[in-house]
Amino acid sequence: MQQVFKRPVSLKDVQTHFCPGCHHGTIHRLVAEAMDEYDVQKRTIGVASVGCSVFLYGYFDIDVVEAPHGRAPAVATGVKRARPDSFVFTYQGDGDLAAIGTAEIIHAANRGEDITVIFVNNTTYGMTGGQMAPTTLVGQKTSTSPYGRNQHKDGAPIRMAELLAQLEGVAFSARVAVNSPKNLIDAKRQIKKAFRYQVEGKGFSFIEALSACPTNWGMNALAANERVGSEMADYFRLGVYKNTENL
Amino acid sequence: MTKRLFVKGNEAVAMAAIEAGCRYYFGYPITPQSDIPEYLSREFPRLNGEFIQAESEVASINMLLGASATGVRAMTSSSSPGISLKQEGISYMAGSELPGVIVNVSRSGPGLGGIDASQSDYFQAVKGGGHGGYHIVVLAPASVQEMYDLTMLAFDLVDIYRMPAMVLADSVVGQMKEPLVPNSRPATDLPAKEWAVRGKGDGEQRVVKSLFLGDGELEAHNWKLHRKYQDLKSHECRWEAFHTDDADLLVSAFGSTARIAKTAIMMAREEGLKVGLLRPITLYPFPERAFADVTARTKKVLVVELNTGQMVEDVRLSVARDAEVGFYGRPPGAGSLPTPEELLEQIKKNY
């Protein structure tokens, strides 16, 4: 009998702490699959951020450095410069990357650091209990925007994949989603591409992955999954925003 | 005799870092320490080192965290306002038990303050400037030679104790030039960095972190850090004693203020006053025993600082119970650096 589906070796055989319907687990798996396919697990150093993604080392069977909130791209810079032969990626949420860590992500990207950034956008601060994030959609109610995000007071949600694509140092930038089989297959393809940029030493690569957060959105898993494909994807358009090498 | 060079204190720091095997520097420009990044940005490329001028102090301390996590010798430098920004990263490094050398060529504050010499960051340095109740090694050079030697020592201490160290200087020792013997890196027995991330290969997963959520985990971790601080106190206290044996008045000061006090003491001695100097070289661990020992005999102490009274608290906690501790200090700022003549007056007042 032929085995057609198995756990990626880069992923540990443990249960995650993620809520039912959350997309972190799926995104973890895609990242692990890409790691296996390029056979980089043994030389990978992951940089964990603060938020739901902080337990990276509990799920990935790789060396991990834990960074302060928002600073993962700076920590990854230090790691990669000191160990240029290692495969380095950060895994960050939207509060971490697009609010407190904006300076670090912009400048690591602008320097063209040879790292890969996996950015999970679920329009809220998950771990801290569903507060308004820089990516929270206009009108969206959260625990700190109880009347809905007000564009005049809070600004509009920030589109990181497009923003970073403007920088000379960025080699690859794409936004993906894992809410449907079609999107998932494409997400896998883009994550692999992002990894290939680093494997081939071709510069900074960025993946923004839209994710559901049913718990903090106050939805069931199915409704949350649907929101990703509708409301979220309407504002955060899926697609490749930069692909310098045409990989 | 080895040839003596004539260099600035800040340059001596950079030279020592190179000799200590440091090849990774991350920083952000700020007066009065920019000679350090300027020197290293010039020298590192020929040594296959990495120099990054980061987007902020926050980023540079976290680059140091990342590089250090891989096991290499790395450093950052800044001056007071920039050191405030680095406190987040220093706390994480302390929590993650990461080595790393941080140089503070301190300047006056609060806020933007000024660029003059200052000792107002004593508390911030020795009490753990960030959150979480940690400590780091704090070394206080008083000469260009010590800028070199203590930077070198800092790199060894951080590797031995797995914790960050700060070289706490000021713009006088940073900017002045003195003869320097560029000593070679000493042969020190250093523990293997079996904790450093490297890509797991066929080995065990390694994780560098400061998050401990399991029941009892964090308490145990903090007790472990506490034991290190006790070990430091037992083994690493350093100080200079100058004419303390027969002193009727003991002056204590650190860094450049100690230099000024020394001339005042020499002047007092010429006038027949028996005055000595006890200069802490390690501000953390604080040389408590040295103070207890000297004040077993000398009951009058005068602490001099370029601030309104910080180290004096540690002196008061360390001296013999019946010793009297007086204080003279001025807040830092243009024109407030005391002169030897001024300190001589204070010595006479307290004698």
Add this chain to the structure above:
Amino acid sequence: MRYDLFIAGFGGQGALLAGNLLSYAAIIEGKNVSFFPSYGVEKRGGAAMCTVVIADGDVGSPVIGNPSVMIVLNQTSLDKFGAKVKPGGVCIVNTSLVNLDAFERSDIEIIRVPMNEIAMELGDARMVNMVAVGVYAAKTGAVNPAALEEALKSALPERNHKFIPANMKAIIAGTEFAASKSS
């Protein structure tokens, strides 16, 4: 012995180079030294000062409130710092640019040196600081002329080594001037 010296002038007069040169000479002689520079707020043409302390043993303080010797290269420096010379001390004044009429210090020795004129006679107005160094060395004996000549190699950048003889001539002119005053 300990020698402390404060040199003050405006930017471009070479106050800092003079201090550096004396420091290098002290090192050559196996002594200890500290050189502490300070500047006015203005970057160009502003005040330039330095303190040099030379000692056989411990240098002690790199800053001095009342220096035993002061070299004053311009009027502002005399007005600002002249009162600080230690009683019984020495003030070496560049009388080419400094008017001493209003300076009332009977408790110190004032050595009046027309530094600009001496430098001009040697053919280079930039040698004012070297004349001052010569006067200082002869007056105090803090460093000897041979060490100064050797020190010029370190104090001047390589590209200016061709000027070492000219600098040395100015230093000697300074020492001779000091000798003529004391004899």
